[in-house]
Amino acid sequence: GAEAPLLELRDLHVFYGAIEALKGINLSVRTGEVVALLGANGAGKSTTLQTASGMIAPRQGGVLLHGERVDGIASHELVRFGIGHVPEGRRVFARMSVLENLHMGAYRFKRPDPRDLERVFHLFPRLAERRKQVAGTLSGGEQQMLAIGRALMGKPELLLLDEPSMGLAPLIVQQIFDILKEINEQGTTLLLVEQNASRALQLANRGYVLETGEMVMEGPAGELLADPRIRAAYLGEH
Numbered sequence: 001g002a003e004a005p006l007l008e009l010r011d012l013h014v015f016y017g018a019i020e021a022l023k024g025i026n027l028s029v030r031t032g033e034v035v036a037l038l039g040a041n042g043a044g045k046s047t048t049l050q051t052a053s054g055m056i057a058p059r060q061g062g063v064l065l066h067g068e069r070v071d072g073i074a075s076h077e078l079v080r081f082g083i084g085h086v087p088e089g090r091r092v093f094a095r096m097s098v099l100e101n102l103h104m105g106a107y108r109f110k111r112p113d114p115r116d117l118e119r120v121f122h123l124f125p126r127l128a129e130r131r132k133q134v135a136g137t138l139s140g141g142e143q144q145m146l147a148i149g150r151a152l153m154g155k156p157e158l159l160l161l162d163e164p165s166m167g168l169a170p171l172i173v174q175q176i177f178d179i180l181k182e183i184n185e186q187g188t189t190l191l192l193v194e195q196n197a198s199r200a201l202q203l204a205n206r207g208y209v210l211e212t213g214e215m216v217m218e219g220p221a222g223e224l225l226a227d228p229r230i231r232a233a234y235l236g237e238h
């Protein structure tokens with residue numbers, strides 16, 4: 001069937017003042033997929049996620065969810081459409097407890113769903129142990145877990161993840177990626193921005209490569225992993 005993708009970015013042009021950060025990019029994510037968005041620093045990856053989640057309005061082009069245009073809808077409204085965003089740098093509420101942070105993630109509902117809380121504590125037992133701890137005193141890895149858990153409390157159909165491995169030790173990165181795999185297997189679609197191209201492509205079904213605001217490659221994750229250009233540019237092989 002020609003079912004519309006869950007998310008489609010169509011000919012997106014995004015500007016910061018006179019700087020064109022996205023120069024007409026196209027990207028789609030189908031229900032159930034894990035899609036990796038790769039690219040060097042400053043390529044426009046965060047801008048792409050922020051546009052998809054309504055934090056930035058494109059000057060031209062469209063953001064479509066299940067074939068419906070949603071660009072122009074504010075980000076706090078888009079949560080209602082089932083988009084969860086785990087921003088770069090995690091951005092937990094530092095002075096609130098773990099539990100309060102998780103409750104904040106459910107703000108679109110009258111009250112948090114206890115089943116979602118159970119799910120988050122099952123995925124991240126560490127958060128359950130530390131539910132009363134002030135979030136600002138958590139380790140970097142724990143804060144990343146909390147940021148993901150908080151987004152899950154909003155029952156997202158699509159989770160946008162901006163560099164979940166940033167600044168974390170390899171062991172923690174492995175844990176986070178294992179949990180992302182589990183989250184996807186439980187039915188949540190993922191769009192993942194990553195510097196860690198190798199790990200991202202191992203988890204993903206498909207990938208895109210962004211270079212200074214333009215999409216230069218896309219394909220099945222296995223093909224990208226095997227591509228000599230990708231290996232040289234993003235996997236540190238020369």
Ligand code: ATP
Nearest residue numbers: 016019021039040041042043044045046047048088
């Ligand atoms: P990184 O991995 O370093 O976060 P990125 O691929 O996510 O990079 P973006 O953060 O999307 O890239 O930035 C894309 C371009 O837009 C960069 O040239 C950046 O300097 C510019 N840019 C981003 N945010 C702003 C802003 N608020 N004002 C002006 N320019 C910006």
